Amino acid sequence: MNPILINIIFSLIALMPASDMRAVHAGFFHKTMENGTADSVSGEIYIAFPSRTYIHISDPIEQIMVLTSDRMMIYYPKSKKGFDYLDGSPLSTSWLMALGKGTIGDILKDYEIERISSSNRGDTSISVWQPKENKKKRKLQIRVFEYDNLLRKLVFTNDNDTLATNYYDDYVEIAEDFYFPTKIESINNSNGEQYRETIRFDNPEALVRPPAKIIDFHFPPDAKVKTYE
Amino acid sequence: MLHIILEPSPPATRLLGKSDEYVAVYTDCYREEGKKIQTKNALTGCLVGMAVELVFYTLYFLILFED
Numbered sequence: 638m639n640p641i642l643i644n645i646i647f648s649l650i651a652l653m654p655a656s657d658m659r660a661v662h663a664g665f666f667h668k669t670m671e672n673g674t675a676d677s678v679s680g681e682i683y684i685a686f687p688s689r690t691y692i693h694i695s696d697p698i699e700q701i702m703v704l705t706s707d708r709m710m711i712y713y714p715k716s717k718k719g720f721d722y723l724d725g726s727p728l729s730t731s732w733l734m735a736l737g738k739g740t741i742g743d744i745l746k747d748y749e750i751e752r753i754s755s756s757n758r759g760d761t762s763i764s765v766w767q768p769k770e771n772k773k774k775r776k777l778q779i780r781v782f783e784y785d786n787l788l789r790k791l792v793f794t795n796d797n798d799t800l801a802t803n804y805y806d807d808y809v810e811i812a813e814d815f816y817f818p819t820k821i822e823s824i825n826n827s828n829g830e831q832y833r834e835t836i837r838f839d840n841p842e843a844l845v846r847p848p849a850k851i852i853d854f855h856f857p858p859d860a861k862v863k864t865y866e
Numbered sequence: 867m868l869h870i871i872l873e874p875s876p877p878a879t880r881l882l883g884k885s886d887e888y889v890a891v892y893t894d895c896y897r898e899e900g901k902k903i904q905t906k907n908a909l910t911g912c913l914v915g916m917a918v919e920l921v922f923y924t925l926y927f928l929i930l931f932e933d
Contacts (some may be wrong), residue, residue, distance in 0.1 A: 667882055693885045709878055718886045720893065747914030768923060834879055862932060865893065 660685040661817055662846035663837030665692065682838070683851045691851035703854045712856060719862035739831045750779065760784055787816055801825040812843035 661678040665682040668675065680694040690704040709722040734760035742752065745766050755764040766779040791803040805818040819841060825832040857864050876896040881889050 667879070669879070676883075692882070697883055698885055700883060702882065705876060711881060713886050716886055720886075720889055746915075863890065865897070 641805065659812075659815060660844040660851075661811065661838075661841050662844055663817075663841035666837045667835065668835045668837075672830065683844075683847060685847045685851055689847075689851060691854065701854075703851070710854060710856070712860065717857065717860045719856045719860045720863045721856070721862050723864065723866040745781075753778075761789070785790070788818075794799075799826060809841060811841050815843055817841045 641860075661682075663682055663684075664679075666677065668677040670676075676692050679696050680692060683691040683742075684694075685691075685715075688701075692700075692702040692704075694702070696702040699714055701712040701714065703712075707723070709720075711720040711722075713719070713752045724866070726764045726849040732850050742764075745853065746776055749769045750766045750767055751768050752764050757763070761784045763781055764781045766781065768777055770787075776794075776796045780790075780792040780794070781788065783793075788805050790805070791801075793800040793802070802824050805820075806822070807814045807820040808818050811817050817838070819838045821836040823834040825834070876893055880892065884892070
């Protein structure tokens with residue numbers, strides 16, 4: 638299966654002057670709970686919108702993860718081992734949806750997911766989206782809940798089954814008209830099992846010019862890299 | 867979460883903070899399982915297609931011989 642990803646945004650990033658690119662740097666804490674077992678990692682994260690994420694995990698192991706719209710790279714500085722996934726970067730999607738004003742629709746459209754309806758319930762606007770190519774085969778849908786022009790909740794369903802629900806909370810304004818959620822919770826249901834994630838961002842700061850390493854990351858020449866495509 | 871809909875690669879969140887050995891094994895298992903599902907779907911599609919074709923030609927010849 639080919640990932641439904643486009644390179645247009647990737648190209649636009651390359652064309653855009655760095656000063657025009659919105660980026661955030663923050664401390665990063667990621668906690669998971671699966672089958673009663675908790676796990677956590679921490680480090681720092683750079684997110685350059687719309688589609689570039691650089692995570693430097695420091696605990697429990699040093700690991701660098703770089704995500705673009707069509708690629709995921711993982712690198713271990715100590716062992717100099719790397720993994721290069723040329724067929725997609727799932728993480729970037731759910732995180733980058735939490736951008737604030739006017740971006741959720743753009744991102745979904747980039748993944749060839751189209752809006753099929755929209756409505757209002759009180760102050761909350763609700764829109765329903767589904768992938769174009771899966772329209773006839775499966776009834777996968779994404780429900781987007783926005784309040785005050787900020788993304789609050791995403792619900793992923795397959796027919797009537799809820800696959801996952803993401804919550805975006807504790808927004809802070811880190812620059813003029815630029816809001817960032819410092820807490821994201823995700824509840825995933827798969828084969829009757831539940832997988833929970835909580836992501837917290839500490840001291841998020843807007844960057845005018847993201848560091849070069851997140852815009853143009855390369856594995857070191859002496860790294861042993863395994864490629865998946 | 868969109869990986870459920872769109873992605874053949876393992877979800878990145880499952881690889882955060884894991885060792886390189888874990889990442890290698892997890893990725894291989896994930897992709898192998900994905901191939902099995904694709905193969906199963908292809909086989910199902912093939913069998914359904916054959917069944918439809920069989921019904922079609924059976925009806926076709928029945929109508930032909932009745933005439």
